[in-house]
Amino acid sequence: IGVLRSSSLIIDTANDDLLKVWGKTNEIIGKPIATILIHENELDTLDTIRKVFDSGKGFTAQDIAVEIVHLEETKQCYLNVTYHPILDQYGKTEQILLLVIDVTQQRELSLQKDDFISIASHELKTPITSVRASLQLLDRMKDSPNSPMIPKLIDQANRSIIRINTLVDDLLNVGRLSGGQLQLSKSTFKVSELLENCCSHVRAIAKHQLIFKGDDSIAVFADEHRIDQVVLNLVNNAVKYAPNSKEIYLNLEKYDGYAKVSVKDFGPGIEPDQLAHLFGRYYRADYQGAQYSGLGLGLYICAEIIRKHGGEIGVDSTLGEGSTFWFKLPI
Template sequence: MQQTDFQNLQNMVLQAPIGICLLDATTMVAELLNDKFLEVAGKPRETIIGKFYWEPFAEVRELYEDALKNVALTGEPYYANEVEMTLIRNGREEQVVVTFVYNPIKDEKGIVVKIAVWVVENTIQAKARNEMGALNKKLTSSNLDMQTVNTDLSRLNSELLLSNKNIHLLNLRLQESETDFKRLVEQAPVAILVFRGPDMVIDLVNQAMLEILGKDASLIGKPLLEGLPEIKGAPAVDQLFHVFQTGEASDGNEAPVPIKTNGVVETRYFNFSYRPLLDKGKIIGVMDVAVEVTAQVLARKTLEANEQRLQSILDTMAEGVVIVNAAGQPTYANPMAQQIMGISEEQFKERDYNDTKWHNERLDGTPLLREDHPMYVVMRTGQPVFDQEIAIVQSDQEKIYISINAAPLRDGGIISFTDVTSRRKQLQQKEDFISVASHELRTPVTSLKAALQLLDRMQGNIRPEVLAKLLGQANRSLNKLSDLITSLLNTNRISQGRFPVHKTTFAIGNLLRGCCQHILSAGSHEIIQQGDLELQVTADEQQIDQVLVNLLNNAVKYAPQSRRIILQVEQQTHAVKISVTDQGPGIPADKVSHIFERYYQADRSGGELSGLGLGLYISAEIIEKHGGKIGVESKPGQGSSFWFTLPL
């Protein structure tokens, strides 16, 4: 055998990214092995090299000796994928997981002359894969190769030593065949390419590499870029030429390479190890050991894209989402959760769902015990909870109400919640309204009933003045009852969009004089009218009259000590502005923004003021239907000025 072929075989074995031990097929004596094999075996080199193979591996001899003999007799390789076994490594018993191949190497006559033991340890990968569980089930098979080669490639530059005795023994045996190196490459279970010269002429390529490239043996003898023109310009290819030029070994992970398959060029990904081939110190070529990891890379990219989409969904959700660990400690809070609770994600992570920094309550205001919290129930029972409302009180914020959905996770739980504070306030307003409406309706009904009962008892024997008084009481009660019912009906029509506007043109002064007669007749207030009272407007006269009557009545009701009420008409560029101003106590600033809401009453302190809280709401709807605006200007102690505008 030529010295160059021997050096190539030696380089191949010693620089291989996986463990290799070369055995004599007849004696089963170990002739050549690399450091990767020693790393997996966990035994000193001198206990293996030159020894009967099963002497240092007595602990597994009974399991695999027959398989090794069968390879020598039949010439058929033996594969063992991820076998769990007990090895004595570094003087200690260890449970390991390994993948190994007994690969026969034959001479020209087909006789097995050597057996190459290829071995890769998968212990760490197997443990990691088991921990990943079902989520990574589909990726495990592909990730095995990627993780193994990545681990091996990081250590390929280790300097290897062989005793002169072993090298001499190897030379004697390798001289029997000049094709051993080629056979080792061709029969290797990993993809290998051997290039010669500066043009990277393909000298050797095994079947594993041909299957990856989708080519046949006609590739041999061609320069790399002639046989595979589509890969020109790929960084991994440029790095290959760099290794030849500099003699510096190179490793790569997940390198993209364009490969033409069935006439279509597609990007595939490889982990590779480039090693220079030397002859008397001169670089004559490069050996490429490659593992395709396209499936793993695409799977990871898909997973990353799915994670990014999920993150985008969480970031834009209208519901707050919080994930907690098994101890109830938040590990994630989306932006809406931070907005609802008024704290940052970092502050979330410093608390748990029943933290003393916030106080949880039931809807009736009683404390919510820890064992009744939705998240605690989920963690204890493993059953989801849906649409449970609770109140949360923080010392520096207003009480909020949230509706919670919670579900268990494998190592914690997930909570989604919405802020239902507005809904809860509206329900409370409706309950308050029903109570007020019941009281307001009961008062005129009771008065009307009493007047009618007296009239019934005294009929035929009643004095004229008593009759007039009772009839007046009955009429007033009936009018009040009619006004309340009208307000309720108007509110209902507004909510259903059935509130028609019938416009006519009229003088604003006539409307002002008519709307305040009931107040002037009482004699308790003076009404001063100012501005251009002859101004003509086009509007629904009856509805605008209702707005003015409501504003005037509010001035009398809420500012009883203000004897003067000013009605002001002001012409603007394209509208008329009408204001009703009193000199009463004014409206607190925190109530001004709510004054036109349905069911809202600015003064609830003593309950002495009657009403349904609908007057200003209906007035605002009427003005909006006319295309105008309505508002109020008020300062505590300085009176209030309610105004509205109508387009001219």
Template sequence: MILIVDDTPENLISLKKVLEKHNFEIDTASSGEEALKKVLKNSYVLIILDVQMPGMDGFEVAEAISGYSKAKETAIIFLSAVNTEFKFIAKGYSSGGLDYITKPVDMNLLLLKVKTFYRIYEQNRKLNEMQESLLEEIEFRKEAERKKDEFISIASHELKTPLTSVKGYVQLLERSVNKGDIETVKKHLGKAQVQLEKLNGLIADLLDISKIESGKLKFNKQHFAIDCLIDNVIEVMHQSNPEFKVHKKGSAGCEIFGDEMRIEQVLVNFLTNAIKYSPGTSEIHLTVNVNEGALYVAVKDSGIGISPEQLPHVFDKFYRVEETSQRFQGLGIGLYISAEIIRRHGGKVGVNSTYGEGSEFYFIIPVDSTTEV
């Protein structure tokens, strides 16, 4: 937008008409004081400023405008019929003006200058946008590098922990075998098996994320009984976590077209997380229903919950909630993989949570998904 400042109404009207005819948006002010008030409220690409005005003259207005951080990049063209000597023109430039035109105004010359300033403004705007975009991209590279280093550190630690445990149980097994203590051997074998399953799960997650990144995560879709799958998963969860009771509410009552193994992976991830992040509790609630051709499954716990500012990031790759990263093991990729599985089924994942009271993770997928995989 262009601001024209002149105390002569005829000049304002004629300049305004000419510039509007060439599709420029125009605002006007009839005094320096009015111009300053408008500059405080609005943003202008260009100010066409009469020098000789009662009260504040054009030079004083320009000097005041240059002190506003919001307007110091605004171009100023001075117009003057009286002060045409070199010393006044020089003063105009030193006051912050970028050009000085004497009256009577050559409208063709003024239009040429206005178009030039607009073109320069657009070029500068684009350059600034490119610079900001580049800076954002650099910061995103830095953040990605930091996350990668953090993930490598976490992965190394998480993989080392079960390996160290297995090594310890093998040494205990060796001693127990030599003593012929079969009961102790069975106990150590069971504990070693648990650690090996943890290790296998970590490696499987790493392989899955590698396949997602390379576009090679494969799906084997077919019709299967989702209610049967959910019941089986709940039974397995109870066997491995007998202190927890999973309360199931509702049923699908139909078959689902999808990858049964991958949907099971999502269910196991949701339930495992619900148990992991609910210390001191003993109940999990699972809701399932079908509405308008879509399957809805939700897992709700009464655990530690998630703060509002962290909720948008829980399905991000490598994201781990800060206050839980030291208390709970994990690579921070299970939910990311789950979200990708559901997306590839044409569905969506989500979470509702109240910090300190618990979380509810859910997914929705079409009963008959035709999404390409």
């Protein structure tokens, strides 16, 4: 926030946030704004302020790109700037109130949503195209019911339908989370039994060796279906992103009044600058330069489910050594 006065557009006041945007100190107070808007790309801003002063009509500029230097680090931000004239009793402009709002985060979220729509369209189209191709081939073979290709085509179509169902479930879960409509159906169950069931399911479809270690006696009061969903997502991620890790460990322990579940792989690990974003909505990590299929919703859904249980979720990773995803539930 700042205030300009008189036709000379003297900087009367400017708070710390505005000074940061300008890259100045409070030494500029009392000086014309023309002394700081001197670059070619800032001259249009100066003309806009003058027009607001002369006309007495306010103006808002949106998504203005600026580079802000803070602690010797330059960061590009996007701002909405409103110039609001303050009139005297005769209707002439006395001052201009500057209101600056940082919309960088909202803009990034909007871009992420645009990317997500594009990704979702692609992710859904791929299995739908596969189902369509399988059905077309089956239609051509209806007069040859004993063809060895038929079971393979049916299996391919089934796998594609499972993929579509998974994607739709993710979309529905995100919608419920966003609207606060994800209901938990809690009961008391042994976590070890849930992990063993998960292990048997994944062992049946993967080449990895899943090894369970931990305290068999730990029980929690939680939504078993939702916690199973979280564990399956973490294990499936380990299978997907660490294909050369022959062993995946599931560990269960008591930790400061919580049941802590860890899923450890020995894959390539995750870049340190990606760790803070992994549980964000729409975020898809780049593993060793490769983008994998998916909507970027799985870990976000896991995080929200655990938070709704009053728990915590996180990840520890070392490049070249692997990753450990973990979550904690109150006991």
